[in-house]
Structures are given as C-alpha cells and as structure tokens.
Amino acid sequence: xxxxxxxxxxxxRVDDENRFFWTGGADGRLRFQRCAVCAHFxxxxxxxxxxxxxDGLRPEPVSGRALVESxxxxxxxxxxxxxxxxxxxxxxxxxxxxxxxxxxxGVEPDDLRVGMEVVVEFEQQDDVYxxxxxxxxxxx
Amino acid sequence: xxxPRPEDRIERRAAISGIGQSQVGRRLYRSDLDLTVEAxxxxxxxxxxxxxxxxxxxxxxxxxIGTPGFSGPGTPEVQDALRLRVGWHDGGGxxxxxxxxxxxxxxxxxxxxxxxxxxxxTVTESTAQGSGGRQGIGGGGGGGGxxxxxxxxxxxxxxxxxxxxxxxxxxxxxxxxxFGLTRRQLGQIAVxxxxxxxLNDRAVYRDPMTLDDYxxxxxxxxxxxxxxxxxxCDGSTAVIVSRAEHASDAPHPLCHVNAVGTALRGRxxxxxxxxxxxxxxxxxxxxMWERTELTPADVEVAQLYDGFSILTMVWLExxxxxxxxxxxxxxxxxxxxxxxxxxPLNTAGGQLSGGRLHGFGLLHEACLQLRGEAGxxxxxxxxxxxxxxxxxxxxxxxIAGSLLLTRGPG
Ligand SMILES: [Zn+2]
Numbered sequence: 001x002x003x004x005x006x007x008x009x010x011x012x013r014v015d016d017e018n019r020f021f022w023t024g025g026a027d028g029r030l031r032f033q034r035c036a037v038c039a040h041f042x043x044x045x046x047x048x049x050x051x052x053x054x055d056g057l058r059p060e061p062v063s064g065r066a067l068v069e070s071x072x073x074x075x076x077x078x079x080x081x082x083x084x085x086x087x088x089x090x091x092x093x094x095x096x097x098x099x100x101x102x103x104x105x106g107v108e109p110d111d112l113r114v115g116m117e118v119v120v121e122f123e124q125q126d127d128v129y130x131x132x133x134x135x136x137x138x139x140x
Numbered sequence: 141x142x143x144p145r146p147e148d149r150i151e152r153r154a155a156i157s158g159i160g161q162s163q164v165g166r167r168l169y170r171s172d173l174d175l176t177v178e179a180x181x182x183x184x185x186x187x188x189x190x191x192x193x194x195x196x197x198x199x200x201x202x203x204x205i206g207t208p209g210f211s212g213p214g215t216p217e218v219q220d221a222l223r224l225r226v227g228w229h230d231g232g233g234x235x236x237x238x239x240x241x242x243x244x245x246x247x248x249x250x251x252x253x254x255x256x257x258x259x260x261x262t263v264t265e266s267t268a269q270g271s272g273g274r275q276g277i278g279g280g281g282g283g284g285g286x287x288x289x290x291x292x293x294x295x296x297x298x299x300x301x302x303x304x305x306x307x308x309x310x311x312x313x314x315x316x317x318x319f320g321l322t323r324r325q326l327g328q329i330a331v332x333x334x335x336x337x338x339l340n341d342r343a344v345y346r347d348p349m350t351l352d353d354y355x356x357x358x359x360x361x362x363x364x365x366x367x368x369x370x371x372x373c374d375g376s377t378a379v380i381v382s383r384a385e386h387a388s389d390a391p392h393p394l395c396h397v398n399a400v401g402t403a404l405r406g407r408x409x410x411x412x413x414x415x416x417x418x419x420x421x422x423x424x425x426x427x428m429w430e431r432t433e434l435t436p437a438d439v440e441v442a443q444l445y446d447g448f449s450i451l452t453m454v455w456l457e458x459x460x461x462x463x464x465x466x467x468x469x470x471x472x473x474x475x476x477x478x479x480x481x482x483x484p485l486n487t488a489g490g491q492l493s494g495g496r497l498h499g500f501g502l503l504h505e506a507c508l509q510l511r512g513e514a515g516x517x518x519x520x521x522x523x524x525x526x527x528x529x530x531x532x533x534x535x536x537x538x539i540a541g542s543l544l545l546t547r548g549p550g
Contacts (some may be wrong), residue, residue: 003498005298005299006299006302007345008301009298009300010278010286010287010288010289010297010298010302011286011288012288012289012294012297012298013290013294014288015290015291020293029267040217043412044292044295044412054165066520069314069416069424070310070311070313070314070317070416071310071313072309072310072312072313072361072362072363072364073359073360073361073362074301074360075358075359075360075362076299076303076305076307076360076361078275078276078277078300078302079141079276079300079302082300085300087300087301087306087309087310087361087412088310089314089416091462096223097412097414099411099412099414100295100411101295101296101299101301101307101310101410102299103299105299108537109362114313114314114317121152125298129296130298130299130301
C-alpha cells in the first residue's frame, strides 16, 4: 500500500497571489486564474494574461477532472518515515497545457497508467488545502 | 529563430587554451576555495600563462546557492585569493545550465572585455553530506519551525517531489509511455559510464558493473534507481577561455569554440514545459546547430550531461544523433556509445561514475579528447588521428546549454 504523500508536508507560503489556489479547496473546488478576454486558464498565477496580455485575471473553479500525464513512485527517504508515495503530473481536462505536480491516492503502483482519468480531492494541512487526485473508476 | 550572420558568431573568437582539475573524490574535507585555487593554477599553467595574464573570471552558480556544498566559492573569493585584476567578471545560477559560465566567457573575450578568462565550477557536496547521503530540497523536515516555500518550489515540495530525481523520473516514465523506453536501455548509459571510469584514475566509482548489477540496484524514484543518479563528490574544474589570437603560442592545441547552444523556447518550468520528453535540451541543441556549418554527423566524441542517466538519452535525441524517441534503441546494445563506437560517449565515466563535477568534468574530458591527451581512454578520430569535433551538453529539464568544440592545429 502506498502512502498519500510524504510523512511531513513542506507547505507553500500563502500570499495574495496564490491564496485562491492553496485555500480554495476549503469548499472542495479546484481553482485557476482565467482570462476574461481570451478565456485561457493560467497557471502558475500571473499578474496579467500571458496569452493576450489582458489585465484582470480572476480565479475560477474547474471541474477537478484531470488526466495523468506521467507518474513516479518515490522510495527514497528524503523525509524520514515516509512510505512509498506516488508523484504525478496531471493535466486538467479544461485545458491540457495546465498541469499540476501532485500525489495520486487510491491507486496501487501496478495499476498506474499514463492517460488515467482522475479527480481532485483535498488534504488539509493547517491553512492549506493540497489538491491530490484519485482515479475516477476506483472506489473512494 | 533566424540564423546569425557569420560575423555575429563572436564565440568563434574564443578558444579553450588551458584546462585544470583539482583532486576529485569523496569526502576530501578540503575547502571549496582550496580546491578551486588548485584547479585554477593548473589551468593557468596548462595554458602557458601566469596569473598576471588572467583578466576575466566566471563561474556557475556563484556564491551561496542551493544545498550545502553545491555552489562553490563566488568569483570575489577566487579573484581575491589569486589577486586577479580583471576587466570582466560574472557569476550566476540562471542561464543555459552550468556551462553558461563558459558561454559568458566566450562572449566576453569575443567582445574584447577580456583576453583570458578563468572559468571554474567547484563542488564539495560529498563532504557537505558527510555520511548522511543526498538531501532533498528544503531539507528533511522534522523539528519545529519548518519553513514555507514560495516561488516555483511551492508547486513541487508539498507533494514530496523534493529532489530533481523526482522531477526527472517523470520525464523518464513519460518516455516509457511515448517511446517504449526500457530500464535495460537506460542501464546502458550507466554501464558505459562505469566501463569508461575504469580508465580514469580521478573517477569516484571504478569497480566493474554489469547490466544485472544495474537492474538489481535499489529504486530511488521509479523508474530511476540509485545507479541512474550521479555520484556526489568534491572537486573543482577550471578552464581558461582565451581570445584565440592571444593564445596562438599556447603549449597545447586550442579547443576552438565553434558554436554555443543557449535557447529556451518552451516555458521555463519543470511541469509546464510543452514537450514532457525533451524540454530545454531540444531548444539549446537546435540553437547551437543554427550557428554552425557542422552537423551531428561531424561529431566524433560526445560528453552529454548525466546528472541522471535519462538526461543523456534526452540529449542524444536533442542533438540529432538519433531520431526523436530513438535513443533507447541507439544505446541498446552499448556498441554505438562505446569508446570504439560511432559516437563515443562520456569517455571519462561521466558524472554517474566519474563524479558529479556538475557539467565541467564533461567539458574537461572533451578538451582532453580533442587534444589527444586522454591516455588509455583516448578515442580515435575518423581521420586516423584523435577527434576534431566534440560536443558538450549540460543540464536537464528546463535548464540546458551546449558547446561545440573543434581542435586547432598543434
Ligand atoms: Zn488572455
């Protein structure tokens, strides 16, 4: 059985630019900045749209559904006491060039596949809600 | 992506006139400045110069960056230790990978800011790690007051992706998916490095290693095992980048700089780069070939970054030695990359077995091979002498730089 992540989570420093992302999971929704002009999602957060340079990016919830683009099972004890855990790249279904590095939960290493459909769930650590992903077909 | 006018390729005014390396090993317990001065004095002497001739200094990454033992001394420390009087000085951790320090020196001598630049890269990671092994970024946690992270690390560290090996393992797994890469193919990079390290008395790992040894090694971050990771060491490498016309009486053949590879056209990010299988090597390599009449077929020896074995595979494709996705088949039986193969690769053992001299060990070996001074491990050139064209590549993920070198007369 793999763990959901390392035994100790190193956490982001929450600030005005990233607060919507790291705390938005409190209501169970994954959010990204979106451009009101060209409609692109933008990640990581930016001061203006890097596609069309318009001002006024606003956080917007997405479906939380994503595809696994790659994965690795970490065995090294970087953080002592950690059981093996899965690190993955996932791309959101709304816009495939928006990727997250994350952990996959509820799946065993032998069942991992590039292209797997996954859905977000959040793990709370202090004021931060970390977006993790679970296969949509697996029982939760 | 326009080709430069020939007269704009000012790196061609530069040549590597001297090379030097300090003692290299595990846990030497010598200071980074001590090792650097040893390497620098060796390089200056090798170039037939004295320190009074050195009027430029450059390093990667400069002082105080990264985990302990990573950065080496900054240029102010080295300049002062040698009492250099410089017309140009530079250090930094951004740019086209570790070799950025050499590229910057080429541009400086090309622009007339200096004639002879001391360029060095020093690591003391083995001593810094002691017996504790390699650390992740951000440390191991534990204890009170765990720091929080901003900038790009915030997107990786919370998920236990705390080492470059995690980020690069994702590239390797993606290549398994897209191209059918296998661990047996990856292992050939490590086995080839060990075979060559046996002929390098500075290499840190020289005992014979088979593909079965590789396959039995413990996993670090799948599909990468311990033997896919380079070996932290202590050591300093220095080169003298000279304006070629001021080095015509150098005692060794000059290694002329034919072209530099510096581009980064994708997003500068480990997880947002457009092509998850190639990343910045693709851009650096293509920009290098845009600056030269030479082609991949002209290269007679390759020193390609192997901080992790998979990065060498990425560079083989990026530089055009095989097609996209074909590096696994290219290395599969080990013959093409052997010292007597079509493309001798990492002939001093690379970083996997030679030690993690962070790009500059590869540069040092390229110069030795071009000069015909690599001793037992010298590879033959195609015209009966030693090689005339070498390529050096540094970096992985969104960080990449390359250098095409040609041997001058002498
Ligand atoms: Zn826009």
